[in-house]
Amino acid sequence: xxxxxxxxxxxxxxxxxxxxxxxxxxxxxxxxxxxxxxxxxxxxxxxxxxxxxxxxxxxxxxxxxxxxxxxxxxxxxxxxxxxxxxxxxxxxxxxxxxxxxxxxxxxxxxxxxxxxxxxxxxxxxxxxxxxxxxxxxxxxxxxxxxxxxxxxxxxxxxxxxxxxxxxxxxxxxxxxxxxxxxxxxxxxxxxxxxxxxxxxxxxxxxxxxxxxxxxxxxxxxxxxxxxxxxxxxxxxxxxxxxxxxxxxxxxxxxxxxxxxxxxxxxxxxxxxxxxxxxxxxxxxxxxxxxxxxxxxxxxxxx
Amino acid sequence: xxxxxxxxxxxxxxxxxxxxxxxxxxxxxxxxxxxxxxxxxxxxxxxxxxxxxxxxxxxxxxxxxxxxxxxxxxxxxxxxxxxxxxxxxxxxxxxxxxxxxxxxxxxxxxxxxxxxxxxxxxxxxxxxxxxxxxxxxxxxxxxxxxxxxxxxxxxxxxxxxxxxxxxxxxxxxxxxxxxxxxxxxxxxxxxxxxxxxxxxxxxxxxxxxxxxxxxxxxxxxxxxxxxxxxxxxxxxxxxxxxxxxxxxxx
Numbered sequence: 006x007x008x009x010x011x012x013x014x015x016x017x018x019x020x021x022x023x024x025x026x027x028x029x030x031x032x033x034x035x036x037x038x039x040x041x042x043x044x045x046x047x048x049x050x051x052x053x054x055x056x057x058x059x060x061x062x063x064x065x066x067x068x069x070x071x072x073x074x075x076x077x078x079x080x081x082x083x084x085x086x087x088x089x090x091x092x093x094x095x096x097x098x099x100x101x102x103x104x105x106x107x108x109x110x111x112x113x114x115x116x117x118x119x120x121x122x123x124x125x126x127x128x129x130x131x132x133x134x135x136x137x138x139x140x141x142x143x144x145x146x147x148x149x150x151x152x153x154x155x156x157x158x159x160x161x162x163x164x165x166x167x168x169x170x171x172x173x174x175x176x177x178x179x180x181x182x183x184x185x186x187x188x189x190x191x192x193x194x195x196x197x198x199x200x201x202x203x204x205x206x207x208x209x210x211x212x213x214x215x216x217x218x219x220x221x222x223x224x225x226x227x228x229x230x231x232x233x234x235x236x237x238x239x240x241x242x243x244x245x246x247x248x249x250x251x252x253x254x255x256x257x258x259x260x261x262x263x264x265x266x267x268x269x270x271x272x273x274x275x276x277x278x279x280x281x282x283x284x285x286x287x288x289x290x291x292x293x294x295x296x297x298x299x300x301x302x303x304x305x306x307x
Numbered sequence: 308x309x310x311x312x313x314x315x316x317x318x319x320x321x322x323x324x325x326x327x328x329x330x331x332x333x334x335x336x337x338x339x340x341x342x343x344x345x346x347x348x349x350x351x352x353x354x355x356x357x358x359x360x361x362x363x364x365x366x367x368x369x370x371x372x373x374x375x376x377x378x379x380x381x382x383x384x385x386x387x388x389x390x391x392x393x394x395x396x397x398x399x400x401x402x403x404x405x406x407x408x409x410x411x412x413x414x415x416x417x418x419x420x421x422x423x424x425x426x427x428x429x430x431x432x433x434x435x436x437x438x439x440x441x442x443x444x445x446x447x448x449x450x451x452x453x454x455x456x457x458x459x460x461x462x463x464x465x466x467x468x469x470x471x472x473x474x475x476x477x478x479x480x481x482x483x484x485x486x487x488x489x490x491x492x493x494x495x496x497x498x499x500x501x502x503x504x505x506x507x508x509x510x511x512x513x514x515x516x517x518x519x520x521x522x523x524x525x526x527x528x529x530x531x532x533x534x535x536x537x538x539x540x541x542x543x544x545x546x547x548x549x550x551x552x553x554x555x556x557x
Contacts, residue, residue, distance in 0.1 A: 053461050073464040086462040090480045099476070103467035152466065 019045045021207040022059070027156070027185055027200070029064075032178075034194040035187045036230055037204035043187040046204070047160050050185070052076050064155040074103070079149030079182070083161040085141050087133035093119070093144045094129050100152035118151040119144075122177065139170050143177075150180060159186035163193055191231045195219060203227045210304075220244075224304030233268060235275055240305025247298030248276035250284065253291015257284050325540075332533035342529040352534035362518070362535070369514040370542065372504070373497035376436045380493050381486065383437065384444035389474075391445065392452040403449065407442045414439065418506050431507035436500050443496070444489040451485010452478070487549075494546035499539065515539040 020042045027033040037043050048054040050061060052073035060069045068076050079100075087096050094115055101111040119129055122143040133141055142162060149157055159178060163171045175196060178186070187204075188194055194201050195215040202212045203222075211223045222228040228242050235243040245268060260283055261268040267283035269276045274292045284290050311319075332352055334343035355362040391402045409417055418435060425431040455478060463473045501516035508517075515535055523532035 048461075051461070051465055053464065073461070074467045074469055076465075077467075078465060080462065080465050082458055082462060084456070084458060086456070086458040088459060088462070088477055088481075099463070099468075100466035103472065148466070 019207050020049065020056075023204075023207075023209045025202055025209060025212065027183055029183050030181065031199040032184045032186070032197055033200045033202065034198035035185065035202045035204050035209075036189065036191065036194040037187070038189055038230065041204045042207040043189075043204055044160065045207075047080070047158055047185075047187055050156070051078055051080055051158060077152065077154050078156045078158060079152055079154035080158040081142075081145045081149050081160065081162045083164055085133070085145040085165075087141055087144055087148070089133055092130050092132050093124065093136065093140075096133070096144055097148045097151050100148065104152070114151055115147075118147045121150075122147045138166055139174060142166060142174060146177070146180075150182065154182060157182045157184040159184060159188075161188050161190075162186065163188070163190070195231070203230060205230075221300055222302060224302050227304075228302065233275055233277070235273075237299070240302045242300045242302055243274075243294050243298050245275040245277035247295065248274060249293040249295065250276055250278055251291045251293045254289050255291060257286050257288045257290060260284070260286055328533045328536055331529055332531075332537050334530045336528055336530055342527050349530075352530045353538075355531065355534070356538065361513075364511070365513050365515055365518050366538070366542075368512065369498060369500075369516075369539075372432070372436075372500065372512075372514060373494055376433060376440060376497040376500065377490060377493045379433060379437045380440040380444050380497075381490060384441050384448055384489065385486065387441070387445050388448035388452060391449050399449075403446065406445050409438075410442055414502060418502055422506060425507060427507055428509055429512060432500075432503045432512050435507050436497060436503035439503070440493050440496055444493050447489035447492060448482065448485045451488065452482050454485070455481045491546045491549055495543055498542050498546070515542070 023046065025033070025035075035043055035046065045054065049056050052068070052071060056069065060067055062068065063076065063078070087093075088099065091099070097118060098111050098115045101114060106114075124140060124143045124147065128136060128140060133144070136144065142165075146162070157180065162178060163175060166174060171193075175193065178184070178197060186193075186197065198215050200212060201215050201218045203210050203218065203226075205226050211218060211227050213221075218227065219231050222231065222242065225234070225236055225240075225242070228234045228236075233245045235245060235248065237243060246266075250269065250271070255272045257269055257271055259268075259270040261270075262280060262283075265280055266277055267280040269278060269283055269290075271290055271292050274294075276292060331343060333348055333350070334345070335347040335349045335351070337343050356366065357363065387406065391399055391406070394402055417439075421435055421438065425434050459477050459481065460473050463477045464470075468476060499516050500514050501520065504512050504514045504517050505520075513521075515538065519532050519535045519539065522528045522535065
């Protein structure tokens with residue numbers, strides 16, 4: 006749990022008054038654009054930075070002043086940060102060796118954890134440089150989980166994987182351990198999170214379930230972070246998939262084909278339709294916005 | 308004007324002089340009529356390596372002294388490099404600058420100054436040479452430490468390692484390639500040590516470099532000086548040929 010955490014480099018605030026509670030056993034995602042303070046927030050929780058103000062509690066303990074090695078937090082870094090001089094097994098056993106567990110127990114727990122993340126036996130003796138991106142990610146996850154952390158931090162853990170692998174690996178990140186993930190990818194956030202927090206310029210601007218945040222964003226910045234938007238006068242948001250194409254007299258100016266769906270620009274309005282039903286560029290159509298599809302954003306009222 | 312191709316530079320300034328030196332080492336000595344006897348071929352100049360009363364000892368001292376200088380240099384340079392790397396980024400150039408500062412002063416001026424401070428004999432020889440070598444070693448080790456992504460330290464701390472354990476298990480092993488490179492370079496310089504032994508040493512502390520300049524400029528025995536120079540060059544190739552370590556980790 007974070008309470009009023011503030012951090013500034015020199016006099017530039019990077020994280021401002023952030024309060025967040027992650028319920029035990031749940032998966033929370035902080036979503037924000039690059040430079041929004043996500044990495045700094047992770048460093049504050051991990052302990053490599055100290056907040057100037059505010060407190061950080063974990064599992065009922067105030068750990069604002071604790072050094073990183075006494076926090077029992079597992080982290081998967083964006084680059085994975087696997088130790089290049091140690092093989093996969095030694096990377097995973099590192100945290101257990103620091104806890105001075107008996108050798109036999111370490112070996113057993115490392116193998117069990119590598120089984121759990123499904124790392125093939127024949128690559129467990131390889132150095133990180135000889136592992137594929139997906140395998141490195143599994144080792145990084147195993148290394149963070151094997152210490153049975155009170156909190157698992159994930160720093161853009163899917164950013165370095167190609168699309169196909171991402172969809173496959175994504176579910177494996179839901180481990181049952183209390184997790185806080187930061188990402189700039191709305192797909193990852195919406196697919197994984199029990200709770201999404203939107204971080205913008207160092208401030209937590211909205212927290213809620215993925216559905217609530219998607220459908221009822223508090224302002225245009227939040228709305229745009231989660232997907233394509235139509236912004237109508239008066240701070241009204243309409244998601245493109247809620248727009249219906251009907252007969253009419255407006256020219257289709259662009260069609261963005263996306264496989265099963267297509268985005269169609271009609272005048273100033275963006276509509277998302279089933280791809281095989283999409284009109285061609287130049288065709289004349291009309292748009293209809295159902296009453297229930299309009300959401301008036303409270304943060305855009307002047 | 309067309310620039311000289313790189314291979315031509317190599318021939319003109321490296322291969323050519325080396326070939327000349329090798330040739331001189333195979334002449335018979337001058338025997339009072341010049342520095343050497345032209346149009347002769349002999350291996351007797353290399354015979355001093357085994358048959359001479361002094362030269363084998365000089366070779367042994369050159370190698371042993373270089374190993375000692377290298378060990379002392381690294382032992383001093385490594386903690387200094389760690390200290391520099393631990394400073395805030397904006398203070399590092401200043402700290403490195405202070406360490407390299409003595410190098411901006413002429414080496415002879417520095418060593419004549421050191422003669423007032425350091426004892427004569429073996430201790431003086433080692434201290435003077437280490438004094439000259441430490442700045443280079445620090446710069447190279449700092450460069451190696453700088454290539455280590457700080458995220459590894461962050462990861463190790465997060466996994467429960469105290470700062471000392473982070474060094475022992477992560478930073479230390481990852482700094483070895485830089486230490487290895489510093490070791491190679493230091494060894495090359497130390498094997499060619501001239502001024503320390505010349506200014507601080509007793510006769511028994513002569514290195515090959517000292518003996519070469521003595522043969523060439525005092526006794527005017529060019530063939531023997533050239534032969535010893537070939538031997539020194541052969542010695543220098545040993546540390547240079549050592550395979551860089553830790554490349555596969557990078």
